Amino acid sequence: MLIKTKAIVLHSLKYGESKLIIDMLTPGEGRMSCIAALSRRPRAGLKPQYFQPLTMIEAVIDVRRTASLHRVREARVAVPYASIPFSPAKTAIALFTAEFLRAATRREPADGLTYDYVENSLSWLDGCRERFANFHLVFTMRMTKFLGFYPNTDGYAPGSRFDLRSGAFTAGLPTHADCLPPDESAGMLKLLRMNYPNMHLFKMTRAERNRMAEVILRYYEIHVPDFPELKSFAVLKDLFG
Numbered sequence: 001m002l003i004k005t006k007a008i009v010l011h012s013l014k015y016g017e018s019k020l021i022i023d024m025l026t027p028g029e030g031r032m033s034c035i036a037a038l039s040r041r042p043r044a045g046l047k048p049q050y051f052q053p054l055t056m057i058e059a060v061i062d063v064r065r066t067a068s069l070h071r072v073r074e075a076r077v078a079v080p081y082a083s084i085p086f087s088p089a090k091t092a093i094a095l096f097t098a099e100f101l102r103a104a105t106r107r108e109p110a111d112g113l114t115y116d117y118v119e120n121s122l123s124w125l126d127g128c129r130e131r132f133a134n135f136h137l138v139f140t141m142r143m144t145k146f147l148g149f150y151p152n153t154d155g156y157a158p159g160s161r162f163d164l165r166s167g168a169f170t171a172g173l174p175t176h177a178d179c180l181p182p183d184e185s186a187g188m189l190k191l192l193r194m195n196y197p198n199m200h201l202f203k204m205t206r207a208e209r210n211r212m213a214e215v216i217l218r219y220y221e222i223h224v225p226d227f228p229e230l231k232s233f234a235v236l237k238d239l240f241g
Contacts, residue, residue, distance in 0.1 A: 053098035
């Protein structure tokens, strides 16, 4: 069955001399693993640049429900980026975001709202000219709304602790180690108040930004089965820490 869909490329891997295996996120099918035969003709066919991480494409895909890989028949760039490929800082964010999404969404069913959130976030980043150092914090934290484990802030009071396992603030000390001390718990509450337009107003030191990113990734490790260590995080820490 042929379907036409929007997609955001998460990862591509060369297969043989002229093929790519591609992981992508789509609004109607969720995560898809596909194979594409690249064209050697300069003006026709599928080109490698269509399948760079986080490229937004429109594709015609031959979907076979019993197959592990679906075949990409046609593709084109749907929304060309104006700044992300040309900014080393934004490129580092994009590589981290692609690796993060590949890990966080692999078990998720199709969800148009999740897709829209990712697409709108990337468009915002592409259009932002400055003060986007907290983007990865806001993006990953707000993504938990769509994955089902957004923190509950109702129990917060000065001096309380954030329990990473329950995703809630507590006055007592849990019996496990996955709990933030009061100062970092207050930082978590601050993070939950951040969004893209206002995030530059929340000043963080290098150590604070790195620590909050580590906390968020630990939160994902607890709530997403087999969530891996992200290799691209080290580069992001050097750039924006």
